[in-house]
Amino acid sequence: MIIVNSVEEFGQRYHSAKRWRRCMEAIANLHRLNPGVCHSIGDSLVYRLVDGAAPAAECFTGNRRYVEIHYYLSGSETVAYAPKPGLQRLAPYSDETDRETFSGAVAGRHAASPGQLLIFDNDYAYQLLGSDHLRKMVLMVTIEGATFHNK
Template sequence: MHVFNSRVDFDAQMKSVKKWMRTGQALDGVSDLQHDVAYSIGDSLVYWWVYAREAATADLVGHRRYHAVLAPLDGDLTVEVAPKAGLTCTRAYSDIDDRERFEGTGEIVTIPAGGVAVVEIDEAYRVLADTTDPRVVVLHVTVEGYSFPNK
């Protein structure tokens, strides 16, 4: 997992790649988003915001076609992340929802409010529900190439 402490850090390191530039553009418009409504930029980036408790899962979730990107808006977000190779698969990969599920333990990571975290496709993660319940923008960004072929 790559954690950027602010959007400025994220943009400085990632904006040269079109898909990450589009990710930043999606994050720029979050004030206009409705709760739990999905938005997209083509089929290469889908995003929405939820409360952390709504994104929390009992198991670790991995993806293969899309990076999971987490951006807490108004409070720190606690996430557990681990390499898939060190976990036990409890549900095989499904091409329908681009998810596979795992059990095991990983590293506890805090993403600061205003920060951005990118989960790599060889990792699984789970949002941990704790005493805080920040709004979190969840993005799924294609792993393919450096650009959006349809944009």
């Protein structure tokens, strides 16, 4: 998991690739988003706004074809994370959802605060520990070299 403390820092660190510039474009569209509605830019980015109570996840979640980014706007949420090789797989990987679930020991925790972006890369799984009220943007960015079988 990578912690970026602001959109400005994200833009400075991740400006070279088209997929990261598309993330900045999506963030600029934030004022037009309604909660729960998915949007996309090209074939490399899907994003949505989450607004309300966020229940705690029962297990760790990991991705293979996407990097998941959570941009926190208000509220806070604690996230547990661990390297995938040290976890036990609960269900097989689903190519349709790009999700796999795990159980096991937590390697670390981070309390996300407004303005931060948490980047969940493919080497780690994460577990959201819930929030009474949360407003965040979730971006799903394809990893380089990932292809879709139907394209």
